[in-house]
Amino acid sequence: MPAHSPEQLxxxxxxxxxxxxxxxxxxxxxxxxIVLAALAAFIYQVYSGLGxxxxxxxxxxxxxxxxxxxxxxxxxxxxxxxxxxRLTNAPWRRPVTxxxxxxxxxxxVIGGMFPIIHLGRPYLFFWLFPYxxxxxxxxxxxxxxxxxxxxxxTYLTGSSIFLFxxxxxxxxxxxxxxxxxxxxxxxxxxxxxxxxxxxxxxxEMAMRIMAVVILPVAVSVHTIVSWDFAxxxxxxxxxxxxxxxxxxxxxxxxxxxxxxxxxxxxxxxHLEQYLTPFHFDKLGKLLLLMSLVWAYFxxxxxxxxxxxxxxxxxxxxxxxxxxRFTHLFWFMVFCNLVIxxxxxxxxHFRFSIAGPVIASTTVVIGMWIERFLIIVPPLERKxxxxxxxxxxxxxxxxxxxxxxxxxxxxxxxIFSKLVPIISVWEMKLGWQQEAxxxxxxxxxxxxxxxxPGADLPAPGN
Amino acid sequence: xxxxxxxxxxxxxxxxxxxxVVACHAENNIATVGEDQAARGRAMHWIRVERYWEGNFxxxxxxxxxxxxxxxxxxxxxxxxxTYASYHNPEGLNAQIYNRCIGxxxxxxxxxxxxxxxxxxxxxxxxxxxxxxxxDVSVRSVGIxxxxxxxxxxxxxxxxxxxxxxxxxxxxxxxxxxxQSCPPTAMVFGDLxxxxxxxxxxxxxxxxxxxxEEVGTAPNVIYxxxxx
Numbered sequence: 001m002p003a004h005s006p007e008q009l010x011x012x013x014x015x016x017x018x019x020x021x022x023x024x025x026x027x028x029x030x031x032x033x034i035v036l037a038a039l040a041a042f043i044y045q046v047y048s049g050l051g052x053x054x055x056x057x058x059x060x061x062x063x064x065x066x067x068x069x070x071x072x073x074x075x076x077x078x079x080x081x082x083x084x085x086r087l088t089n090a091p092w093r094r095p096v097t098x099x100x101x102x103x104x105x106x107x108x109v110i111g112g113m114f115p116i117i118h119l120g121r122p123y124l125f126f127w128l129f130p131y132x133x134x135x136x137x138x139x140x141x142x143x144x145x146x147x148x149x150x151x152x153x154t155y156l157t158g159s160s161i162f163l164f165x166x167x168x169x170x171x172x173x174x175x176x177x178x179x180x181x182x183x184x185x186x187x188x189x190x191x192x193x194x195x196x197x198x199x200x201x202x203x204e205m206a207m208r209i210m211a212v213v214i215l216p217v218a219v220s221v222h223t224i225v226s227w228d229f230a231x232x233x234x235x236x237x238x239x240x241x242x243x244x245x246x247x248x249x250x251x252x253x254x255x256x257x258x259x260x261x262x263x264x265x266x267x268x269x270h271l272e273q274y275l276t277p278f279h280f281d282k283l284g285k286l287l288l289l290m291s292l293v294w295a296y297f298x299x300x301x302x303x304x305x306x307x308x309x310x311x312x313x314x315x316x317x318x319x320x321x322x323x324r325f326t327h328l329f330w331f332m333v334f335c336n337l338v339i340x341x342x343x344x345x346x347x348h349f350r351f352s353i354a355g356p357v358i359a360s361t362t363v364v365i366g367m368w369i370e371r372f373l374i375i376v377p378p379l380e381r382k383x384x385x386x387x388x389x390x391x392x393x394x395x396x397x398x399x400x401x402x403x404x405x406x407x408x409x410x411x412x413x414i415f416s417k418l419v420p421i422i423s424v425w426e427m428k429l430g431w432q433q434e435a436x437x438x439x440x441x442x443x444x445x446x447x448x449x450x451x452p453g454a455d456l457p458a459p460g461n
Numbered sequence: 462x463x464x465x466x467x468x469x470x471x472x473x474x475x476x477x478x479x480x481x482v483v484a485c486h487a488e489n490n491i492a493t494v495g496e497d498q499a500a501r502g503r504a505m506h507w508i509r510v511e512r513y514w515e516g517n518f519x520x521x522x523x524x525x526x527x528x529x530x531x532x533x534x535x536x537x538x539x540x541x542x543x544t545y546a547s548y549h550n551p552e553g554l555n556a557q558i559y560n561r562c563i564g565x566x567x568x569x570x571x572x573x574x575x576x577x578x579x580x581x582x583x584x585x586x587x588x589x590x591x592x593x594x595x596x597d598v599s600v601r602s603v604g605i606x607x608x609x610x611x612x613x614x615x616x617x618x619x620x621x622x623x624x625x626x627x628x629x630x631x632x633x634x635x636x637x638x639x640x641q642s643c644p645p646t647a648m649v650f651g652d653l654x655x656x657x658x659x660x661x662x663x664x665x666x667x668x669x670x671x672x673x674e675e676v677g678t679a680p681n682v683i684y685x686x687x688x689x
Contacts, residue, residue, distance in 0.1 A: 049603040057503060228567075233573055233676050
């Protein structure tokens, strides 16, 4: 990486916070109207009943639960990837972690809404939580849905802290630079940060603890999401492979989402100097690896079902291999394996920004289809052929689905206007460490340190 | 006294007349959803008569299987419900408590028999049909699950009457609506734990089978069928 000056970094990264172009407002307006349309569709659904969706008996879960699993999967972009990169102290993580961690929080907020959107009586969702109520009963701790409620609220809390902690020094920097309402906002958010050695030490400890704690939480969250399906005696749901299969799929789609977000940020905020082809190459390699892992899982799942040849499972199996879902199934394989493999296994394409972005786009589409194919075909072909059914989504479900994609983009855009999307102090710290490492006595660079402490200039100087 | 309510359905006697279906609708205030909704798979029949053809035309043999909630001893619907709307009552019934239901529909997915029904819209009864609703059964609203209860309202009435008269409940003192209305008496209801009852005698028949027993649900509905 070329040498940078801290002043240039401040200028480049903080500029988007104060300078907003007409393109931003136009995009926000378009996205906002899609979100409003989705909100209207949801209100219409609550008013009329879930009958306005395409759900029926026996397909009681459709687009909404697909979106739920999809967004919870996307949320693994941030925290998990960022925690791994922090723990392994990968130096190239520095410009990447903030935008990854933000994806996590927003994707979780959006994903967490779907179990409520899909309820028959959404206004009673809080009955899932254990609190001393006038009804005098606890929720059922045997239910995977309850595990979900706990897992997702834990993960949301953890990843919000994980996003917030390393932002504190940047908030302090902004507080010192900003004026007006921004100054007030950042003063509150910086929690009295002055950059004393004591504060740096505490921040370092807190981030180390969070990075270790968030990993098992992230793995358990998507395992529990998979258990919503794997615990039920439904053909091709009731499978032990689902836990790791879902976690791998989540990381896979998470990396793809991160690559897309980074490419947009790079273009929109002119961060070419910081989010370089080098980063896209690294993440592209990770994406390729996860694509192969994903392929391994789908082969492991399907081969054992086919070889075992149990009739209820085979009914589902054939509906995706030689039935109405065949085209969708092979399109998914094309998106998740063929395209990423073709593009990302070639170094030249990996280093171009377009290559990883195209592969990531197909992966995001493919992983959405994957969740749909996990959820719907087994419900359509559940045991007794007399009560088999079909599922066709309606405009209500499609609008709400589109609305959440728009909401994700909108939340991310607003976030990028309030918080530096690249962690300023971590970048500066990285350069400082590089400078130290290039000195003749380089032993200090071997130390597993993240923040040296007092020797760092206080933010804002 | 602990009981285990159960039912025996003799498939060799069933004629597929669907009197049970009609009786069930009348007894339990089950809404008819109309042609369009039924075509979309949203019809609600707590008991249905599944019809199967065996052989090729013209040598076709039609067989029927009335399928209702199997009142499983180990019910997948109960463990997955986060709010205990679906729960196991002390008499071995899979009770459905409508007021607790928030409509996750997880029970409907977990049920291998597809005998749980969701109210996709608020039920409506055209006048004057609203006057024939059974006052002993609550009318369900939009957004919740419902299913066969073994006519728990009749069970409760019989139990209270026996209690008031200070006598034990007699076998076959009452029947669910489907059993009561079955013209060829293919259905028998009673206490499976009482070895003297008709239902437990029939359940010991060598023609006895249980539907999808391999799923491990331990159903309390027993089908009698001669193996040819």
